[in-house]
Amino acid sequence: MQRYNVAPLDRLVEQFERLPGIGSKTAQRLAYFVLNMPKAQAKEFSEAILDAHEKIRHCEICCNFSDKEKCPVCSSDTRDKSVICVVETPRDAIAIEGTGEYKGTYHVLHGVISPLNGIGPDQLSIKQLLARLGDDTVKEVIMATNPTVEGEATAMYISRLLKPMGLRITRLAYGIPVGGDLEYADDMTLARALEGRSEF
Amino acid sequence: MQRYNVAPLDRLVEQFERLPGIGSKTAQRLAYFVLNMPKAQAKEFSEAILDAHEKIRHCEICCNFSDKEKCPVCSSDTRDKSVICVVETPRDAIAIEGTGEYKGTYHVLHGVISPLNGIGPDQLSIKQLLARLGDDTVKEVIMATNPTVEGEATAMYISRLLKPMGLRITRLAYGIPVGGDLEYADDMTLARALEGRSEF
Numbered sequence: 001m002q003r004y005n006v007a008p009l010d011r012l013v014e015q016f017e018r019l020p021g022i023g024s025k026t027a028q029r030l031a032y033f034v035l036n037m038p039k040a041q042a043k044e045f046s047e048a049i050l051d052a053h054e055k056i057r058h059c060e061i062c063c064n065f066s067d068k069e070k071c072p073v074c075s076s077d078t079r080d081k082s083v084i085c086v087v088e089t090p091r092d093a094i095a096i097e098g099t100g101e102y103k104g105t106y107h108v109l110h111g112v113i114s115p116l117n118g119i120g121p122d123q124l125s126i127k128q129l130l131a132r133l134g135d136d137t138v139k140e141v142i143m144a145t146n147p148t149v150e151g152e153a154t155a156m157y158i159s160r161l162l163k164p165m166g167l168r169i170t171r172l173a174y175g176i177p178v179g180g181d182l183e184y185a186d187d188m189t190l191a192r193a194l195e196g197r198s199e200f
Numbered sequence: 201m202q203r204y205n206v207a208p209l210d211r212l213v214e215q216f217e218r219l220p221g222i223g224s225k226t227a228q229r230l231a232y233f234v235l236n237m238p239k240a241q242a243k244e245f246s247e248a249i250l251d252a253h254e255k256i257r258h259c260e261i262c263c264n265f266s267d268k269e270k271c272p273v274c275s276s277d278t279r280d281k282s283v284i285c286v287v288e289t290p291r292d293a294i295a296i297e298g299t300g301e302y303k304g305t306y307h308v309l310h311g312v313i314s315p316l317n318g319i320g321p322d323q324l325s326i327k328q329l330l331a332r333l334g335d336d337t338v339k340e341v342i343m344a345t346n347p348t349v350e351g352e353a354t355a356m357y358i359s360r361l362l363k364p365m366g367l368r369i370t371r372l373a374y375g376i377p378v379g380g381d382l383e384y385a386d387d388m389t390l391a392r393a394l395e396g397r398s399e400f
Contacts, residue, residue, distance in 0.1 A: 005272045006265050008255040012248045018241075019230050028291055030219050035252055035265070041218075046249040048212045052235055053242045055208040065206050065235070072205045091228055 009035065061132065063125040064108045065090045073105055080104045082139040084132065086158065088112055088146060096144065104142075107132070112150040113157055121157060129158070133165055140168040147174065209235065261332065263325040264308045265290045273305055280304045282339040284332065286358065288312055288346055296344065304342075307332065312350040313357055326358060333365055340368040347374065 009031060016027035034042055058064065059071035062084075066072075073079055073093075083104030087093050093106045109124040132138060141162055145151035159169045174192035176185050185193070209231060216227035234242055258264065259271035262284075266272075273279055273293075283304030287293050293306045309324040332338060341362055345351035359369045374392035376385050385393070 006256065006267050008248070008252045008267055009265055012252040015245045015248045018245075020233050021226065021229070026221065028294070029221070031252065032289070032291060033220050034249055035256055037253075039253055042249055042253045045215045045218075046246045048208070048215045049234055049242055049246040049249075052208045052212040052231065053237075053239055056206065056235055065209055067206050067208055089232070091232060094228070 058108075058110075058125075061128075062106050062108060063110060063128055064093055064106055078103070081137055083142065084129070084138055084140070085142040085144050086129065086155075087144050088151065088154075092144065092146070104140075109145070109154065112145060112148075112154040114150045124154070126158060126161070130161065133162070133167065138167065140170060143169065143171045258308075258310075258325075261328075262305055262307050263310060263328055264293055264306055278303070281337050283342065284329070284338055284340070285342040285344050286329065286355075287344050288351065288354075292344065292346070304340075309345070309354065312345060312348075312354040314350045321357060324354070326361070329358070330361065333362065333367065338367065340370060343369065343371045 012031040012034065013024070013027045016022050016030045017024055019027075022030070034045065037045070055067045056065050057067070059066040059074055060069050061074040062071060064071045064073070068075070080103045084107050085093075085096060085102060085104055086107045086109060087096065088109050088111060090108055093108060096102050096106075107125070107129045109126065109129075111119055111124050113119060113121055113124065133141075141159075143155040143159060145155045155171065162169055173196055174189065175196055176182065176189060176193050182190070212231040212234065213224070213227045216222050216230045217224055219227075222230070234245065237245070255267045256265050257267070259266040259274050260269050261274040262271060264271045264273070268275070280303045284307050285293075285296060285302060285304055286307045286309060287296065288309050288311060290308055293308060296302050296306075307325070307329045309326065309329075311319055311324050313319060313321055313324065333341075341359075343355040343359060345355045355371065362369055373396055374389065375396055376382060376389060376393050382390070
């Protein structure tokens with residue numbers, strides 16, 4: 001790829017190229033932008049990267065990102081501790097938070113079972129999930145993994161583990177997206193939407 | 201916008217959001233990616249930002265980015281010093297380098313004349329360009345600003361300054377892009393392509 005041929009700048013471009021979804025043209029544009037930032041701002045950026053790496057750990061209860069022992073959700077008194085929503089990544093938890101409808105807690109798996117990528121149940125935070133179900137606090141576990149093959153398999157695996165505990169285990173509803181178009185919905189989604197139809 | 205609610209992480213997301221063309225979803229994805237990097241890699245990234253800021257300056261001849269007094273092009277013996285290609289940004293110079301056809305030198309304006317944005321000729325490196333034309337080394341100046349209103353105006357302004365010096369002043373050719381489709385070319389481009397037609 002074309003380069004500036006100026007070592008410190010090329011190194012910066014390479015760093016941006018490593019990021020997901022950033023091609024070499026975009027990396028060049030970003031490096032150029034960073035170079036034109038006021039110095040204080042560049043320092044802030046640089047420090048934010050290290051800072052996040054140093055201060056962020058996993059919440060000891062739900063394994064979500066946190067800068068304290070417990071994340072804001074787990075340490076909140078107003079959240080319903082009897083419901084756990086199991087998600088793949090912290091970003092999925094944010095997406096659900098975004099609805100403003102969910103008042104329970106989360107459990108972040110940090111991945112899905114994916115034998116092709118060498119990720120088995122032991123690499124996920126399933127053990128920590130089981131540990132949370134020891135007493136009788138939790139009444140319902142909502143499986144909110146992605147509707148992909150791996151996400152489904154992971155949800156299936158976990159729900160089988162939890163079945164004997166006599167909990168309510170639920171799954172997010174499948175169906176047509178709100179504002180979507182029947183015409184453009186794929187067969188699978190439409191079939192699931194039919195299957196899961198409800199009374200008017 | 202939705203946030204992780206974990207200060208160091210949110211700060212990192214905000215830093216990415218400041219970059220051009222990075223929306224809040226992408227910023228989240230990038231921050232998440234950086235957090236999952238090995239620590240050494242995050243450190244490299246963080247340092248590359250500061251490093252570029254500290255080490256990069258403008259070449260004292262052509263004003264392109266450089267980590268030395270002279271950029272690689274200006275300090276090269278194999279480049280034709282009698283031709284200067286005037287571009288808006290260092291990235292434009294890279295684009296022209298990418299053709300592998302150009303053997304002359306560059307001059308980077310670092311912008312265009314744009315009264316609306318408060319950028320006049322004095323904010324650009326026009327003075328430095330004039331300084332390069334003092335002796336008789338330079339025979340041709342190629343105006344390679346972008347084909348926008350501002351780029352055109354800037355090229356016009358500079359060419360008027362240079363006219364009295366008796367140099368050859370040229371402009372990149374306008375025309376249909378190679379591999380393009382006549383049908384989809386805009387009127388302006390097509391008109392210029394007709395105007396600039398050459399013998400078969």
